[in-house]
Amino acid sequence: MPALPYAARATGLVGSVIDSSTSLLHKQTHDIVRFAMGSPAAEAVPARILSTIAADELSRPAAYDYAATEGDPPLHAALLDMLRGTSDETTADRLTVTAGGMQGLDLFCKIFVDPGDLVVVESPTYTNGSATALSYGAELLEVPVDGDGMIVDDLPRLLDGRTPKAIYTIPTFQNPSGATLSLERRHRLLELARSWGSMVIDDDPYGLLRFEGDPLPTLRELGAGDPLVFAVRTFSKIIAPGLRVGWVDADPELQRLLINAKQAMDTCTNLPAQRLLTGFLAGGHLEAHLVTQRAEYKRRKEAMHAALTEHFDDIAHWTDPEGGFFLWVTLENGVDTEKLFEVALAEGVAFIPGPAFSPTGRFTDAFRLCFASTPPDRIHEGITRLRRATAKLSPA
Amino acid sequence: MPALPYAARATGLVGSVIDSSTSLLHKQTHDIVRFAMGSPAAEAVPARILSTIAADELSRPAAYDYAATEGDPPLHAALLDMLRGTSDETTADRLTVTAGGMQGLDLFCKIFVDPGDLVVVESPTYTNGSATALSYGAELLEVPVDGDGMIVDDLPRLLDGRTPKAIYTIPTFQNPSGATLSLERRHRLLELARSWGSMVIDDDPYGLLRFEGDPLPTLRELGAGDPLVFAVRTFSKIIAPGLRVGWVDADPELQRLLINAKQAMDTCTNLPAQRLLTGFLAGGHLEAHLVTQRAEYKRRKEAMHAALTEHFDDIAHWTDPEGGFFLWVTLENGVDTEKLFEVALAEGVAFIPGPAFSPTGRFTDAFRLCFASTPPDRIHEGITRLRRATAKLSPA
The missing domain is CATH 3.40.640.10 (Type I PLP-dependent aspartate aminotransferase-like (Major domain))
Structure with missing residues (x-):
């Protein structure tokens, strides 16, 4: 069988590290605290309302x-x-x-x-x-x-x-x-x-x-x-x-x-x-849904801020978003966040390293955390694990 | 307000004629026999089974x-x-x-x-x-x-x-x-x-x-x-x-x-x-579904063949597919099928003219008919209308 005669174009920037974290999302990996993907929390998805609508709308052939x-x-x-x-x-x-x-x-x-x-x-x-x-x-x-x-x-x-x-x-x-x-x-x-x-x-x-x-x-x-x-x-x-x-x-x-x-x-x-x-x-349904989500995401961002302040105050700084899903953490201790990713995964926490967000691989000292998809108690557990992982790479 | 500074790239080949027939599909136009789009018949869509599955599967947040x-x-x-x-x-x-x-x-x-x-x-x-x-x-x-x-x-x-x-x-x-x-x-x-x-x-x-x-x-x-x-x-x-x-x-x-x-x-x-x-x-569910569809599509192709033989035998020839959705009619009387499209629409029947299927606009004498989405009695009605439309452009 001949090999492909063309250099197929690599269209994505998503490297091996994110591949791992993406596939993580879809595997039954035990007890990983997942700050990686930008998904709404499972409990934030209005599945009950949507399935009630489905019972009516999706019984019609014209819907397909x-x-x-x-x-x-x-x-x-x-x-x-x-x-x-x-x-x-x-x-x-x-x-x-x-x-x-x-x-x-x-x-x-x-x-x-x-x-x-x-x-x-x-x-x-x-x-x-x-x-x-x-x-x-x-x-x-x-x-x-x-x-x-x-x-x-x-x-x-x-x-x-x-x-x-x-x-x-x-x-x-x-x-x-x-x-x-x-x-x-x-x-x-x-x-x-x-x-x-x-x-x-x-x-x-x-x-x-x-x-x-x-x-x-x-x-x-x-x-x-x-x-x-x-x-x-x-x-x-x-x-x-x-x-x-x-x-x-x-x-x-x-x-x-x-x-x-x-x-x-x-x-x-x-x-x-x-x-x-x-x-x-x-x-x-939208307005009530958004009111609930905003309140919950605020609670989660505050939980993540509190946990970061408790565990990372000496070695990092981070952003303070007024909405959305993400905050951005910059380490000040020289740890490479792509290396940190592997260690953190072993500790049971996933995030996305900074270089994934730059076409030229900047931000080796930074990473993105999604606070939206994890309840506050799990956020605390995840940030605790992340600090443990950081300590392993930076014994100081 | 400035105009766009760039010549936006026209990426589609789909010209105005097909645009009309496509949008037709989505309007409540009265009594058009629609041979244009390549959709399965409404009665061929297993909506009942799919909605039963939806009641279970789509009640779970993970499905979203x-x-x-x-x-x-x-x-x-x-x-x-x-x-x-x-x-x-x-x-x-x-x-x-x-x-x-x-x-x-x-x-x-x-x-x-x-x-x-x-x-x-x-x-x-x-x-x-x-x-x-x-x-x-x-x-x-x-x-x-x-x-x-x-x-x-x-x-x-x-x-x-x-x-x-x-x-x-x-x-x-x-x-x-x-x-x-x-x-x-x-x-x-x-x-x-x-x-x-x-x-x-x-x-x-x-x-x-x-x-x-x-x-x-x-x-x-x-x-x-x-x-x-x-x-x-x-x-x-x-x-x-x-x-x-x-x-x-x-x-x-x-x-x-x-x-x-x-x-x-x-x-x-x-x-x-x-x-x-x-x-x-x-x-x-698939095998039983396909058995039913195949039998029905055969019946519809045969109905379309019979109707074409009745109305177009003297001025056209057409293909005889052993499956699928479409047959291809070539007129022998010099009628331009893009012109025919407009007249046919007025008579209450839609198809897609041949030039839509060639990047260089070939096949001005041909058109595509979808036999799959229309029941046999309507197929006969549609082909009858189509012949009336053809006669208007070709009085001979």
């Missing part, structure tokens, strides 16, 4: 047919209702339903990114998002993030005269840092993008999960219909990721291209999940 | 989490059982679950197709498949199809010394022609592909829906593990398209790349649908 590529019309209607009065209020001609937020990013790249195009990403950034841009041949430029999100004023210097095709940002409760782009930087980012004619990918999966502080307008709202702003949204974090339903909010002139591109990707988004979500939204 | 990117392990197991003893018998390390067959094609292109690569397609071919290759910058070469499928022996001459990166074929009950690649041509195709080191994309959505004639081994089976053969399969036609679940069967060395590529596309395939399918397969 191809959906309209732009999204099932009843879901469009329910989405418009859901967004009315929010920072993401929109119109049907701007909406395209996608297979989660990831497909929004893939659609953007399929339509806009040519080989060699420069795409600005945050540093650290969401790995799969930057991997998508790479899979279309983009060149990535990493711009550092601080407590106020991407350091937008560094952009002109880092670009060094080049013009980016697109600027990819998760402005609110950023993955992985938990940082939120300040209002001033939001305005400045749009101003710079307009001056260059660059598109802005406004990826905001966590915005509805704010549990502290004052809400900020989305880039979508600040853009006020500017066709340069391409907004990517998802139900993954607010309801359930396994449904694989999200949406793009973009200039109406793009909708036809989005539909054509999506037809060449997966034809349409799975219809049973769209029907379940329509039932959930139209049934008025 | 991220799935393993390669596919939910229970679905892997059920698939291996389903395929045991068939021409597609395989092993878990060759399987990647996808969002329908389309995503199998998209994955192939994302991993293998570079701008300028030559990809051989059948002529006519499945539009969205060729659109996917185009969206990665492929150049397409169309090879004619006759009653025995792709005319493989024409390939060397048409290639004119060039080497294709891949050969894309739907060997069995081809979309749109209904033709099946003969055993001799299957062997010859593999032989040529090996001589060039070209990959073969073996896209076989309809193989299990044979209602006449003797089964042929799949290219996958004939390839006997040759890493050049990349097999794309789906549940869309045999169970339901809205679930968006299919699978790729490829060389085990590709599985890691497929996982990475899929993580940059949609993270994973929606888990509720995977759980429903696992329940359906593990519950032993």
Whole structure:
């Protein structure tokens, strides 16, 4: 048998370490405290309500047919209702339903990114998002993030005269840092993008999960219909990721291209999940669900902060997100977090090491913790184990 | 507001005519006989069984989490059982679950197709498949199809010394022609592909829906593990398209790349649908379901043949598929089938015109009819209307 004659393109940035942690999630590994994946807690998934909706909706053959590529019309209607009065209020001609937020990013790249195009990403950034841009041949430029999100004023210097095709940002409760782009930087980012004619990918999966502080307008709202702003949204974090339903909010002139591109990707988004979500939204369940989730995630973040203060105060610092799922820990003791990962796993705790969040492998001293999917007592146990693992690599 | 500074890439081949027929499917248009879309009949979708499975499976929060990117392990197991003893018998390390067959094609292109690569397609071919290759910058070469499928022996001459990166074929009950690649041509195709080191994309959505004639081994089976053969399969036609679940069967060395590529596309395939399918397969429902479908689709093809013979014998010829969903009608009276589409729609019947199945707009004299989704009495009504429409364009 001949070997493959082509060097198959490695499209992902996800290295062996994350592979381990990903597959962990799907194995019955005993007693691992899992801070790795960005999934809602099992108890946060409204399975009871969804299965009640399923009993009705999924008994109909029409629920299993191809959906309209732009999204099932009843879901469009329910989405418009859901967004009315929010920072993401929109119109049907701007909406395209996608297979989660990831497909929004893939659609953007399929339509806009040519080989060699420069795409600005945050540093650290969401790995799969930057991997998508790479899979279309983009060149990535990493711009550092601080407590106020991407350091937008560094952009002109880092670009060094080049013009980016697109600027990819998760402005609110950023993955992985938990940082939120300040209002001033939001305005400045749009101003710079307009001056260059660059598109802005406004990826905001966590915005509805704010549990502290004052809400900020989305880039979508600040853009006020500017066709340069391409907004990517998802139900993954607010309801359930396994449904694989999200949406793009973009200039109406793009909708036809989005539909054509999506037809060449997966034809349409799975219809049973769209029907379940329509039932959930139209049934008025979302607001109560979000209120509960926000309170619980706040409790969990505080538990993680307390545990970190107890166990890591002497050797690390960490971020203080006002919402979302993640915080970012930077070690000050020289321990390599990819090495720490293996030791921590043996101690019974999983996280994702920093280099997974940088296309150039930065952040060997940092790691991401998901506080959202673990109850407070288990968070304490996990952070205790993590400190034990750190001590093994750093006997001092 | 600035206009978009970039020429967004038009990735689809799906022109306005198909757009109309696609959106038709999703509107409550009165009394249209729909031969356009390739959906199973509503009465062919096992909604009752699936909703019974949903009542159990979808009451569990774990059914809504991220799935393993390669596919939910229970679905892997059920698939291996389903395929045991068939021409597609395989092993878990060759399987990647996808969002329908389309995503199998998209994955192939994302991993293998570079701008300028030559990809051989059948002529006519499945539009969205060729659109996917185009969206990665492929150049397409169309090879004619006759009653025995792709005319493989024409390939060397048409290639004119060039080497294709891949050969894309739907060997069995081809979309749109209904033709099946003969055993001799299957062997010859593999032989040529090996001589060039070209990959073969073996896209076989309809193989299990044979209602006449003797089964042929799949290219996958004939390839006997040759890493050049990349097999794309789906549940869309045999169970339901809205679930968006299919699978790729490829060389085990590709599985890691497929996982990475899929993580940059949609993270994973929606888990509720995977759980429903696992329940359906593990519950032993598939075989009885297929037996019923095959008998019904045979009845419908025969009804369409009878109606065509009654109304079109003097001005057209058509194919005689031994399975699947489609037959292909070629008019001999000079009527342009894109023009016919509009007139036919006004008469209350929809089909897809031939040029939609060719990247260069061939087949202005032909169209595709789906016989699978319409009961026999409606098939007769639809063909009667179609003849009326044809008469309006061709008064002779």
